[in-house]
Amino acid sequence: MAARPLPLLSEYLTKMQKELKRVMDFWLRHSHDEERGGFLVSLTRDGKVYDTVKYGWLQGRQVWMYCKLYNETEEYHTDQVLQAAIDGAKFLKEFFYRSEDNRCYFTVTREGLPIYLQRTMATEAFYVIAMAELSRATKQQHYMDEAEKVLSSMLHWARVDDSQLGRPYLAGSPPINSMVIPMLVFNVVHEVCGTDEKLAAKYREHTDWAAEQTLAHVQRGGTVVLENVSISGEELGGCKGRHINPGHAIEAGWFLLQHASLTNKQHLKRVAIETFMLRSFERGWDEKDGGIFYFLDVDGYSPTALEWNMKLWWPHCEALIAFLMAYQETGEAKLLEQFGRVFDYTFSHFVDEDHGEWFGYLNRDSTVSMDFKGGPYKGEEQTNVCLQVASMFQDVYITASRY
Known part of the structure; x- marks a missing residue:
């Protein structure tokens, strides 16, 4: 196994543990x-x-x-x-x-x-x-x-x-396979089961279904993950069919990797890492101003959503979890490098050093767009990413220190 950069891992772990406390203190103090x-x-x-x-x-x-x-x-x-x-x-x-x-x-x-x-x-x-x-x-x-x-x-x-x-299906809007549905099944079943192998076996049929449905979103010869496909797994026409949500694709990647690890499916691990995480990140990363775009169009047209080029907190959270989980699984240096890229951007732009917690919404140039800490769609998710990443880093650091 290749040597790990222990000082760097230790620095990441310390920052995550500190940030977990700062974020948690904010919600304990203000939200009850x-x-x-x-x-x-x-x-x-x-x-x-x-x-x-x-x-x-x-x-x-x-x-x-x-x-x-x-x-x-x-x-x-x-x-x-x-x-x-x-x-x-x-x-x-x-x-x-x-x-x-x-x-x-x-x-x-x-x-x-x-x-x-x-x-x-x-x-x-x-x-x-x-x-x-x-x-x-x-x-x-x-x-x-x-x-x-x-x-x-x-x-x-x-x-x-x-x-x-309560969602009616009209003649011009047939049912589609939206990636959010199998993702919800993955996440909820995993959280319900926890480490209970008996429960996991009970719901395995459903997580296998979720994996199959998620993989249907890999299109164009395995080069892109699209947010919406047809029920039969084919690319749709129009804006909806060309829609890319890089954060969702990266998140789906670590759901798939989790499932692949539990079921010992090596090929699925590579698809999760190479296609869902790395390719989606490469497409979604803004080389000019940094950060992950909210939405993209696979053919390069301007997305119709007005907020398409904003930088939101949650795709960066998902990328932190995904790349560290992938590094933990494989030990490949490129995955830790991408983690570091996201980490540096996230801690430089989303973290509020003055009042605690994180900003949720940045403009394309990475300036703060809305400075509230909670709203209709943003709560204390950073607590989860800090906890999950800190926990994984402890495991990675312990393993790395043996080499």
Whole structure:
């Protein structure tokens, strides 16, 4: 095995551990709604609440994240963190979840009155992973039963019939294979199963299906990952068919790599790394100003989405996880180099050294576009990337120190 650059690995690990504490402190200090329950996530740069609407997927993420920290770290294995997760889950179940159809509202008022129900299953996904991780934190089976109940509906919507989500299929808009659907199945099933091999075997059919559906997005002789393809796995016409979401493709890559490692599929590992991660990153990286573009058109046309050339926090988070996971799997220096490229850009532009937490949205030239720390689509995801990357680096560093 080639020698690892130990001082560099140690520096990355130290920075990630420090950043985990800074980000977590921000959310513990500013987001808890002590009066009404749940979490207030619309926070200004310095943590002031600018809107009291509550978002289901962000409530679910925060419960899940607190439980992850409680379960996997010594520093946050505290009664405060666990109780915050339990209280958040109580609000989530009481006000976001609909027992009659296993749907979850996207938004509710501060008090819990429903505002909006999306025609996707993203909020349900975060509800499921919150309950599953809370079950492990509390050692209470009823939370896992809740998670599996809603997961069962999600799998039905993904694989059999999604009409319950309320999205009508019109003559000019036939069903498509959108990569987000198998990605949700991958992520949610993995989080529900955790390290439980019996559960993993129970859901293996579904993760195999998700892998097959995700691989259908590799088009043009294996040179590109497209966001949307036909149900039969063929390239679509028009803007929708040419659409590339580099962050999604990179994220799908580490989902596939995770699945390939669990099922010992060597060829799938290479496709995950070379096609989904490296080629998508090479296409998505802005050589002029740095950072990963939000959207691209495979034929080089200007994407129609006005925000196409912005730099968002989450694709960079996914790239950090993906390249470090791939490096951990293979030991290939080029993967650590790409990790370092993303790391340097991320810590130079998204991290707010003055107030803590991260900015979420940058202009193409990498200046801050919106300086709030939380909103309709951005919550405490950085906590997860800091935890996951720090955890992987500890494993990588221990292995590297042997050589």
